[in-house]
Structure formats: C-alpha cells, structure tokens
Amino acid sequence: MRVAVEDLEVALSGRTVVSGIGLVAEEGEIAGLVGPNGSGKSTVLRTVYRYLRPHAGRVLLDGTDIRTLTAAESARRVAALPQERGSDFELSVRAVVAMGRTPYKRAFAGEDRADAELVEAALARVGMAGAAGRRFSALSGGERQRVLLARALAQDPKVLVLDEPTNHLDVRHQVELLALLRDMGRTTLLSLHDLNAAASLCDRLHVLHEGAVVASGTPREVLTPGLLAEVFGVRAAVVEHPLTGDPLIAFDHRAPVAPVAQDAAVS
Structure with missing residues (x-):
C-alpha cells in the first residue's frame, strides 16, 4: 500500500507545527x-495514524483519503x-498483543x-513468545517496546507507522528489530534519531527541519556532510560501511560545529 502525505x-x-509537508512511502x-x-x-506520523487531524492537506492510502475511512477500516x-x-x-503480554x-x-x-x-506468530517474531503469560506492567522498557510492536504486527496492517521504534532497546534488539522490518517487505513509515540506523534500514529518507521537508531521496543522496551541518549542526564525514556498503556517518565528537562554520569549511 502506498502512503502519500x-x-x-x-x-x-494555535501554533503551526508543520506546514507544506509532502512525502511518500x-x-x-x-x-x-x-x-x-x-x-x-x-x-507527521500522528496524522498518518489519525491521532491528529490536519489543519490542511491530507494523507492518502493508495489514493484514498484516510479521513474518509471509518476508524476500524483505517x-x-x-x-x-x-x-x-x-x-x-x-x-498479560498475550492479552495486550491480542x-x-x-x-x-x-x-x-x-x-x-x-x-x-496471528498473536502467537507476532510474539514469536519479536522474541517474546516465552513472556506471553507475564504482566505487561512488569516488563522492562525494551520488553514493552517489543510487545507493542507485536500488537501492531498482530493487527496485520498494510502499513506500519513507527515513532522511534528503537528507543529503550539494547544493541542486539535494535539490530534484530531493524532486520525484522527489512525482511517484512511491508510499507513502513518511521522516525529515527539514529542516522546510521536510518541509512542502513531505509529505502527513502525525508529530512525535516523547522516543520518542513528540506530534503528527500535515498540515504546516500540525502545524508551529505553539508546537510548534516546545516540541519543537525554537526561536523561529520560520510563513508562506506565496511560490512554492508551502506553510508556510514562518522561524527566529529571533538570539534562539533555550527552550520555556518561547517558550510564555510566545505565550501
């Protein structure tokens, strides 16, 4: 299913948070x-899953305005x-996923x-099958994250919308989650703070700054030293990942610079 904002x-x-946003998955x-x-x-993500109603514009699922659907259809x-x-x-964990x-x-x-x-398969996919009988409130933050992802998978949707899905996960489970999302082949729209994870996982990136999309394209097209300086205010080099060949961002932690300084350095 195609998503178009x-x-x-x-x-x-009363304050405009985003304006003129256009993007696709x-x-x-x-x-x-x-x-x-x-x-x-x-x-943006909250409008896609209908938590927020836009002041203007629309979200389309295969050309259908999501606001014309019932809550259940959506x-x-x-x-x-x-x-x-x-x-x-x-x-219980199982009841939450159900x-x-x-x-x-x-x-x-x-x-x-x-x-x-579907519930059992979703629990297995996130590595929580053995916790089905535990109380959700007794889980760690990372475990809760995986259970809530299992609930989304049990929903068997055409589109997944994930807001910072790697939060609270340790390194192993972050890697496993990214591999799971990549292998599912399901239309996915997600936000990530980890730019290297985004470069590895995403087919397309949309860069937002001050409520507007300032760049869209493949990770290799978008994640340039100039953009990293202008949008994120950091000095970085973009190299090839030695294992995967994906873009790998090496941040200069010793000499972070403001965008103006970086722009001058690369001009």
Whole structure:
C-alpha cells in the first residue's frame, strides 16, 4: 500500500507545527523521517495514524483519503507504534498483543483460531513468545517496546507507522528489530534519531527541519556532510560501511560545529 502525505499542515494550541509537508512511502518501501528534535517528525506520523487531524492537506492510502475511512477500516490498514508507551496495563503480554485483533472483531466477539495464530506468530517474531503469560506492567522498557510492536504486527496492517521504534532497546534488539522490518517487505513509515540506523534500514529518507521537508531521496543522496551541518549542526564525514556498503556517518565528537562554520569549511 502506498502512503502519500500531501501539503500537510498541523497546528497545535494555535501554533503551526508543520506546514507544506509532502512525502511518500511507496508500496513495500521503508521511508524514514529524520531531523532534529522539534522538527515535526512525530506530528507527521500522528496524522498518518489519525491521532491528529490536519489543519490542511491530507494523507492518502493508495489514493484514498484516510479521513474518509471509518476508524476500524483505517486500523485494518495502518498500525502504529507511537512514542507514548502504555505502562499501566494490568493485562498479560498475550492479552495486550491480542488487542491488535480488535479492528477485525464485532462487539463482544471472541478470539478465533486465526486470531490466536496471528498473536502467537507476532510474539514469536519479536522474541517474546516465552513472556506471553507475564504482566505487561512488569516488563522492562525494551520488553514493552517489543510487545507493542507485536500488537501492531498482530493487527496485520498494510502499513506500519513507527515513532522511534528503537528507543529503550539494547544493541542486539535494535539490530534484530531493524532486520525484522527489512525482511517484512511491508510499507513502513518511521522516525529515527539514529542516522546510521536510518541509512542502513531505509529505502527513502525525508529530512525535516523547522516543520518542513528540506530534503528527500535515498540515504546516500540525502545524508551529505553539508546537510548534516546545516540541519543537525554537526561536523561529520560520510563513508562506506565496511560490512554492508551502506553510508556510514562518522561524527566529529571533538570539534562539533555550527552550520555556518561547517558550510564555510566545505565550501
């Protein structure tokens, strides 16, 4: 399923947060949103999974405005892993993941065999099958993250929307998550702070700065020393990853510089 955000504008508490946003995630593509804190990444994602209503513009799923769909129809197409993590669920891990089947059930309908298989498969994919009977509230932050991802997978959506999905995960589980997303072949729109993870995972990157998209393209096209200086205010070199061949950003931690200084250095 193709996702297209067209001329999006969102205002919160009377202040315009993003304006004129246009970006796409083609069918089966992983599209990443990167940018400094406050650049509007989460705001854009929240409009895609209908947590926020745009002031102007629209989000299209295969050409259909998502706001013309019912909540259940939208949830069958798009599943989200937001930054806001549930921490007070006094439910079992399995029950939390089973909530992902809600958009497909009539009121008071019970779980059927197909639901059970999807829930079990989702838990297995995130490495949490052995924790099915534990209380969600007793899990660590990283474990909760994986369970909530399993809930999104159990939803069996056409599109995944993930806001900082590697937060709270240790290195091993970060690597496993990125590999899982890459292998799924599902249209995915996500935000990442880790630019090297974004360069490795994403087919396309959209760079946001001050509420606008300032660059779009492949990681190799977008992640240049000049852009890193201008948008992120850091001095960095972009080299080839020795294992994967992906762009690898080497940050100068000893001499970080402001964009003006970096621009002068590379001009």
